[in-house]
Amino acid sequence: MIQDKKEHKFGMVIDLDKCTGCGSCMVSCMSENNIPFKEDESRKKDSITWMRVYKLTNGKSFPDIQIAYLPRPCQHCSGKGGHGHSPCVSVCPATATDYGYDTGIVSQIYTRCFGCRYCMGACPYHARYFNWWDPEWPAGQEKYLSPNVSPRMRGVVEKCSLCYHRYQAARDKAYYEGRDDIEESEYQTACTTACPAGAIVFGDLNDPSHMVHQIVKPDPHPDPMNKYVVDKSRNPKVFRLLERLGTNTKIYYLSEREWVRKAGDNYLDGEWDKVKNHHGSSSK
Amino acid sequence: MDSALIPEGADRCSFPKFAIGICIVGAVALWGVYAMFLCWFKGLNQTNMNDYYGFALWIWADLAVIAVGGGAFFTGLLKYIFNVDELKNIINFAVIIGFICYSSALLILAIDIGQPLRGWFIFWHANVHSMLTEVAFCLSCYFAVLTIEFIPNLLENRQANKVPFFRHLAHNMHGVMAIFAATGAFLSFFHQGSLGGVAGVMYGRPFAVREGLLIWPWTFFLFTWSAAAFGPCFTLLVTWITEVVTGKKLVKDNVVHLLAKISGWMITTYIIAKIIDTIYWAYVTAPSLGFKMSHFYTNNSFYGYWILITEIVVCGVIPGILLLNKSTRENSTTRWIAIVLGVIGVCLNRWVMVLQIMAVPVMSFDTWALYVPSWQEVATTVLPVAYGIIFIAITYRYLPVFPQERELNHTKLEQ
Numbered sequence: 001m002i003q004d005k006k007e008h009k010f011g012m013v014i015d016l017d018k019c020t021g022c023g024s025c026m027v028s029c030m031s032e033n034n035i036p037f038k039e040d041e042s043r044k045k046d047s048i049t050w051m052r053v054y055k056l057t058n059g060k061s062f063p064d065i066q067i068a069y070l071p072r073p074c075q076h077c078s079g080k081g082g083h084g085h086s087p088c089v090s091v092c093p094a095t096a097t098d099y100g101y102d103t104g105i106v107s108q109i110y111t112r113c114f115g116c117r118y119c120m121g122a123c124p125y126h127a128r129y130f131n132w133w134d135p136e137w138p139a140g141q142e143k144y145l146s147p148n149v150s151p152r153m154r155g156v157v158e159k160c161s162l163c164y165h166r167y168q169a170a171r172d173k174a175y176y177e178g179r180d181d182i183e184e185s186e187y188q189t190a191c192t193t194a195c196p197a198g199a200i201v202f203g204d205l206n207d208p209s210h211m212v213h214q215i216v217k218p219d220p221h222p223d224p225m226n227k228y229v230v231d232k233s234r235n236p237k238v239f240r241l242l243e244r245l246g247t248n249t250k251i252y253y254l255s256e257r258e259w260v261r262k263a264g265d266n267y268l269d270g271e272w273d274k275v276k277n278h279h280g281s282s283s284k
Numbered sequence: 285m286d287s288a289l290i291p292e293g294a295d296r297c298s299f300p301k302f303a304i305g306i307c308i309v310g311a312v313a314l315w316g317v318y319a320m321f322l323c324w325f326k327g328l329n330q331t332n333m334n335d336y337y338g339f340a341l342w343i344w345a346d347l348a349v350i351a352v353g354g355g356a357f358f359t360g361l362l363k364y365i366f367n368v369d370e371l372k373n374i375i376n377f378a379v380i381i382g383f384i385c386y387s388s389a390l391l392i393l394a395i396d397i398g399q400p401l402r403g404w405f406i407f408w409h410a411n412v413h414s415m416l417t418e419v420a421f422c423l424s425c426y427f428a429v430l431t432i433e434f435i436p437n438l439l440e441n442r443q444a445n446k447v448p449f450f451r452h453l454a455h456n457m458h459g460v461m462a463i464f465a466a467t468g469a470f471l472s473f474f475h476q477g478s479l480g481g482v483a484g485v486m487y488g489r490p491f492a493v494r495e496g497l498l499i500w501p502w503t504f505f506l507f508t509w510s511a512a513a514f515g516p517c518f519t520l521l522v523t524w525i526t527e528v529v530t531g532k533k534l535v536k537d538n539v540v541h542l543l544a545k546i547s548g549w550m551i552t553t554y555i556i557a558k559i560i561d562t563i564y565w566a567y568v569t570a571p572s573l574g575f576k577m578s579h580f581y582t583n584n585s586f587y588g589y590w591i592l593i594t595e596i597v598v599c600g601v602i603p604g605i606l607l608l609n610k611s612t613r614e615n616s617t618t619r620w621i622a623i624v625l626g627v628i629g630v631c632l633n634r635w636v637m638v639l640q641i642m643a644v645p646v647m648s649f650d651t652w653a654l655y656v657p658s659w660q661e662v663a664t665t666v667l668p669v670a671y672g673i674i675f676i677a678i679t680y681r682y683l684p685v686f687p688q689e690r691e692l693n694h695t696k697l698e699q
């Protein structure tokens with residue numbers, strides 16, 4: 001029986017000024033979630049990387065050049081207006097990907113997905129990956145796969161689940177101990193725990209006692225400038241990727257650097273200067 | 285050798301000649317079948333698709349054959365519902381072309397999905413919010429309608445027609461065809477439209493997304509309209525190719541002119557709507573999401589403004605004008621130019637609405653993704669073409685597809 005019925009909204013805030021681009025999050029994610037290997041991993045556009053670190057530059061030349069690394073898991077979009085119609089969930093014809101209203105997590109049902117890849121086309125973050133090959137691991141490694149995560153078959157789509165199995169384990173433990181809810185520290189994703197710089201903060205955006213809530217300070221009101229945008233951060237240093245599209249992601253990013261925050265979305269000439277102070281933010 | 289099967293009074297090439305032709309095209313089809321089995325047994329790693337290009341050549345081919353196959357429902361609608369009687373002389377062929385297009389589309393879908401054995405999940409676990417669910421339901425139902433529409437023609441084969449039951453069945457089915465034509469038009473409206481909706485609802489993709497009416501984005505209506513406009517062009521094009529190959533006139537000019545005229549009106553009204561849609565998208569929708577129009581058409585070697593101009597002006601406005609104007613419509617050269625341009629135009633539109641959407645980067649730090657299909661993709665895309673040629677060759681040889689064939693070719697002999 002599930003005891004924990006509270007409506008959570010799990011999400012992250014990733015400090016891009018702390019991220020060094022080391023890739024530990026990518027490695028830990030792959031091993032935690034039984035991601036298979038291709039024979040030739042040089043073709044990156046068909047390699048499975050639930051968590052992918054992008055390299056951003058400010059486009060300037062030496063000595064003004066600056067670099068930032070941006071880890072990108074599935075953004076667990078709540079969709080326009082935050083109603084759970086994520087870009088990918090709303091298009092899947094077979095209901096093989098679903099929005100969890102109790103967790104805010106976008107799930108993927110591997111045994112139901114029939115591989116039409118419409119969801120991949122609909123996701124602007126390229127967070128979804130198709131199994132072009134049968135899953136394979138270097139000899140002997142199958143013995144070390146995680147027993148809590150099912151490997152996927154060829155021909156289906158997969159993506160970051162926010163380590164949902166860890167949530168299930170935490171809930172099981174709480175139930176066993178007679179508790180109604182889980183602690184913040186009991187459910188943390190693999191990437192969060194692996195990041196040596198402590199750049200990733202994970203938790204329940206709905207719970208004011210969680211650090212992620214305290215950093216992000218999600219606005220309970222819709223954005224007055226765009227009715228589709230909800231849960232906008234009230235922290236001037238925090239932004240989301242492609243917020244203007246109304247995808248309402250639950251992965252937030254943090255940076256002191258203005259050019260990094262600007263890279264999070266698309267702006268027409270001169271637009272950024274008008275919107276950057278929205279919610280009182282003003283920074284260099 | 286097979287003369288007992290050939291329609292009475294019809295003149296057909298010798299059987300060996302026919303068989304050789306079929307064998308040549310059959311070899312191409314076999315190549316496609318081989319590639320199809322490779323994809324089924326080895327998986328979609330046989331293609332050059334990747335995680336950026338999850339929709340590629342096949343989905344374009346799928347949308348394109350469905351668009352050009354729109355001639356079947358639209359001609360049926362005109363003939364049976366609006367009583368445009370002349371079209372009875374081309375309706376059989378329009379139905380056959382539609383049947384080929386839709387069966388090809390279903391085959392392509394069966395190759396395209398990663399887990400073909402789970403294809404039925406789209407019906408079983410249907411998500412009513414998805415445009416693709418609507419496509420799957422309406423497409424399958426419409427294919428059934430097309431099959432029903434094709435049966436009377438099939439039963440008119442000389443030998444089949446000797447069986448009283450078949451003869452009466454064919455006769456009675458003709459009698460109730462208006463019901464199927466109406467059903468077909470209704471279903472086509474929805475699946476053609478929902479194919480447009482597939483792109484228009486992707487609100488994460490500013491190149492594709494459109495505002496709309498209720499749950500339907502404008503692309504929904506534009507796709508239906510363009511299929512009705514350009515579908516008849518394709519019917520006329522294939523009729524013309526068949527006439528050239530067989531060396532016979534099969535449909536009277538007045539029928540061709542009439543269908544071309546209707547197509548001209550449809551193309552012109554469609555292209556006006558398309559231009560308005562493009563302007564609204566370029567100046568209102570995309571900028572509201574932070575994108576300048578130039579973002580979608582520059583910075584790479586392939587997707588330039590040329591594609592927009594070719595689609596809308598060269599292959600939209602021009603064929604529209606050529607077919608509307610009586611003198612250019614009735615002049616065979618300008619008519620064929622218009623028809624060929626029109627068919628290219630609608631195929632290009634579907635290309636843009638599949639492949640360009642995938643190519644355009646959305647995140648500011650992402651890059652353009654270009655893609656070149658693998659030979660397996662090309663072979664499986666050529667497969668429906670080869671299948672279509674064989675199907676037309678067989679139906680033309682053994683069925684009375686063109687009611688005016690005898691009359692037109694007797695007159696020629698007498699002259």
Ligand code: SF4
Nearest residue numbers: 074075076077088123
């Ligand atoms: S990031 Fe992509 S895959 Fe994840 S919820 Fe959003 S649209 Fe879906």
Ligand code: SF4
Nearest residue numbers: 092113114116117119
């Ligand atoms: S690939 Fe799978 S999850 Fe994605 S839309 Fe198709 S059936 Fe749904």
